[in-house]
Amino acid sequence: MDLKNGALTKQQLVDLLGSSDPQVLKELFARACQLRQEIQGKKIFAYGFVYFTTFCRNDCNFCYYRKSNPIERYRKTSEEILSISQELIDSGVNLIDLTMGEDPVYHEEAFDSVVGIIQTIKDQYDTPVMISPGVVEPETIQRMADAGADWYALYQETHNRQLFKTLRKEQDYDERMNAKLYARNQGMCIEEGLLAGVGETDEDIAESLLVMGQIGARQVRVMSFVPQQGSPMEGCQTPDRLKELKIIALLRILYPHALIPASLDVDGIGGLKERIGAGANLITSIIPPRSGLMGVAQNTMDVDDGGRTVEEAARILGEMGLRMASREEYKAFLWGKEEVQS
């Protein structure tokens, strides 16, 4: 199979996802890293993660924060959110990802405070913003876009409607998809994502990889499912990481210019090297230690001991002959002449 030609068919994707041939895998990862190198050299981007409310009205079967899970929750104030964001920016992240559970309190206040926070980070801190609020009204998306939010992140998890129904209980597939298409049509960049190891087939994954391109997502991700205490899927197994790594590499080959995260939220900082080695060009889930903030799939792993910091990630990148990008380099990549294809 010719990996140089990025136009892989669905069948070729399925074959590669199922392959355990060491030579094929070696070529796959080498090609993915070569493409990243050709496009951005040694630079790797990094996003700060601010999960500012862990209250949620939904009951996703895979998630620790589902409303039926009797866990301790927090809701940070606007002042806290801004000071944590400032701390992350000072540490060297390229963007702030404002993430929330679908917290009814914010829905009641029509997201006024979130809009204000976006404005401050954009106008006063001069930093790109991603918003991950779950499904929100078109009007709210519009206000967030007007406030300057660059990105709307909303992961379908799977593009198999049957499987979606079992994961995102009582949520509508089309409503979720349409929210991100609306954001894209308003000029926002969108991130699409899939969850690996939740009962999907390689055909399902191949379909997702193709849909991600069709909808024009400029950031595309995969996270391996991590079982959560107290959730219906607590007893399910976490998948072999090789699948996630293959998906990262295939995404890079299909969409050479896309932002593809190496999330620290799956295996902590210990999982960074292999994901970058598979072709990821962005580190996500950087969280300041002792800020009282949590991760999603790994809610505390490596947070308070400073494992999920720019400093630690930069050290590891250095060992790989790579380096952290500056905010200006990120902005140039996103908005500059080097047009990023979808």
Ligand SMILES: C[S@@+](CC[C@H](N)C(=O)[O-])C[C@H]1O[C@@H](n2cnc3c(N)ncnc32)[C@H](O)[C@@H]1O
């Ligand atoms: C917690 S949500 C935050 C935004 C918003 N609440 C939403 O659901 O879109 C972000 C993503 O984390 C991922 N996630 C949640 N629980 C996970 C788990 N147990 N293992 C791996 N990824 C998980 C899912 O892909 C989910 O879409």
Ligand SMILES: C[C@H](CCN)[C@@H](N)C(=O)O
């Ligand atoms: C899943 C989160 C992102 C939400 N936009 C975050 N923990 C991450 O891994 O990047």
Ligand code: SF4
């Ligand atoms: S994935 Fe998001 S919407 Fe679903 S329960 Fe978790 S926080 Fe809520």
